[in-house]
Amino acid sequence: MPPGERWAAVASSVLAVGALAGVEWGLRLWGPDLPSRLPYQRLVRPVLHKRLDTWAVADPRMAHQELPEHSGLAVGVFGGSAAAGLGFSPNASIARALERHLQDTELDAHVINFGLVGASSREVRWLVDDVLDTTPLDAVIVYTGNNEYLELVAERYARSQAGALDRLRLSVAGLRLTGWAVEALGRGAVPTALPRVSGAEMEGAVTLSLGDHAAVLDRYEANLRAIAQHNATIVFMPVQTNPAWQGADLRRATPAMADGVRRVAARTGAQVTEPVELDAVQSRGIPAFYDHIHYTPAGAAALGAALHRTLGGEPKAWAVPETDPLYVDEWLALGDGEAHVLDPDLWKYSRLLQTLDARIETDPRDADALIQRGNAWFFEVDGATQARTLWTQALQTPLKAVAEANLERLDQQARSRVLQR
Amino acid sequence: MKQIVRNAAVILALLLLAIALLALWGDDPTLLPFEYEGHAPR
Numbered sequence: 358m359p360p361g362e363r364w365a366a367v368a369s370s371v372l373a374v375g376a377l378a379g380v381e382w383g384l385r386l387w388g389p390d391l392p393s394r395l396p397y398q399r400l401v402r403p404v405l406h407k408r409l410d411t412w413a414v415a416d417p418r419m420a421h422q423e424l425p426e427h428s429g430l431a432v433g434v435f436g437g438s439a440a441a442g443l444g445f446s447p448n449a450s451i452a453r454a455l456e457r458h459l460q461d462t463e464l465d466a467h468v469i470n471f472g473l474v475g476a477s478s479r480e481v482r483w484l485v486d487d488v489l490d491t492t493p494l495d496a497v498i499v500y501t502g503n504n505e506y507l508e509l510v511a512e513r514y515a516r517s518q519a520g521a522l523d524r525l526r527l528s529v530a531g532l533r534l535t536g537w538a539v540e541a542l543g544r545g546a547v548p549t550a551l552p553r554v555s556g557a558e559m560e561g562a563v564t565l566s567l568g569d570h571a572a573v574l575d576r577y578e579a580n581l582r583a584i585a586q587h588n589a590t591i592v593f594m595p596v597q598t599n600p601a602w603q604g605a606d607l608r609r610a611t612p613a614m615a616d617g618v619r620r621v622a623a624r625t626g627a628q629v630t631e632p633v634e635l636d637a638v639q640s641r642g643i644p645a646f647y648d649h650i651h652y653t654p655a656g657a658a659a660l661g662a663a664l665h666r667t668l669g670g671e672p673k674a675w676a677v678p679e680t681d682p683l684y685v686d687e688w689l690a691l692g693d694g695e696a697h698v699l700d701p702d703l704w705k706y707s708r709l710l711q712t713l714d715a716r717i718e719t720d721p722r723d724a725d726a727l728i729q730r731g732n733a734w735f736f737e738v739d740g741a742t743q744a745r746t747l748w749t750q751a752l753q754t755p756l757k758a759v760a761e762a763n764l765e766r767l768d769q770q771a772r773s774r775v776l777q778r
Numbered sequence: 779m780k781q782i783v784r785n786a787a788v789i790l791a792l793l794l795l796a797i798a799l800l801a802l803w804g805d806d807p808t809l810l811p812f813e814y815e816g817h818a819p820r
Contacts, residue, residue: 369785376790394810475814511810529800530807538801539808547805552812559814 384533391536420447429465436500441472446690449654454661478580502596585625599646648701724754
């Protein structure tokens with residue numbers, strides 16, 4: 358190739374790549390946010406769908422919940438797994454604790470738990486946007502900040518493990534342009550059975566700069582500011598960690614983020630529910646946390662009471678019951694006691710359900726297992742039929758009265774839908 | 779100069795086409811090929 362042509366080819370390539378870089382940076386600066394690159398952070402939208410005059414939660418990762426179109430008081434609790442109440446039944450969540458207090462004075466109060474395991478402040482913002490675009494809420498409670506680093510660390514980890522070709526593919530896949538093209542042209546499938554890597558392993562392989570931390574904090578505060586613009590009472594809660602935890606630090610709930618929450622609230626007029634002294638919280642000997650960030654029913658109850666105070670109420674005392682109530686509106690999924698409650702396994706609720714299934718298989722008249730498994734089905738999106746089947750089986754057992762009450766609860770839910778029709 | 783711009787436009791179009799193909803090919807390419815232990819039920 359003559360020198361002139363070679364120069365022209367180089368100049369053309371530089372121009373083309375420069376134009377591409379310009380578009381990429383334009384999208385980074387002014388383009389819309391893209392969905393997470395982690396499958397479990399992606400949302401099912403719209404979050405609510407209409408069933409007669411009731412809004413029902415559509416995402417099967419959240420509990421089955423309904424919000425009447427015209428309720429006396431409608432509140433949403435948004436956040437990640439700590440807000441969702443991971444580890445126990447939905448009755449042991451912050452949302453349910455707050456609802457118990459609110460219903461003391463306002464029978465028609467509904468608190469919907471929009472906590473989603475793994476959600477960062479970006480997903481929380483989208484959830485709030487989506488729900489408030491669908492139906493108004495009187496108050497929006499936001500407890501987010503534990504998952505801000507997940508995607509960044511995962512991206513860096515993927516690069517650190519990749520060979521040269523894979524690194525190039527990851528780089529192209531990580532472009533805003535690619536993300537935008539995927540959004541515009543339709544996403545491909547989410548691969549199933551992805552390999553799992555521990556958070557500690559990822560953290561160990563990745564180094565983050567001060568600039569990375571600053572960028573994470575900036576995005577976090579920007580998301581909170583956007584949430585605070587909504588027309589509802591907005592209550593932020595700085596995230597808390599277990600002071601007694603000796604495990605790995607997974608860069609969650611940093612003090613800088615808690616300061617960010619207060620800064621945003623001061624600028625936007627949002628309210629803040631300040632952290633309860635959770636290391637002092639105990640209910641029947643059960644501490645507030647079962648790991649570094651996730652609450653026991655005692656911790657969730659303490660936060661529910663603190664929120665009730667922020668909203669102007671005077672919460673009554675509530676203690677973790679000595680034995681797990683079997684009535685569906687009270688069942689906590691405490692398992693076989695304190696050891697289970699304090700087990701740091703995040704998926705102990707799923708494990709408990711497997712144990713109940715095994716017990717029913719061994720003894721189809723195991724009353725306690727039938728009731729509890731039915732309770733779990735009641736909280737599943739579209740789980741009503743299975744709940745009815747198991748509770749009906751339990752009518753032939755010594756727990757007949759509980760089975761009847763739970764069936765009545767199910768009928769009451771169905772009746773309210775028919776009446777609304 | 780005109781030739782350089784024309785060639786640059788062709789290269790840019792090819793790069794965009796490559797990105798579009800990547801976007802359409804198989805599973806969602808933007809997803810990271812693993813997940814955190816602990817974020818999905820076992």
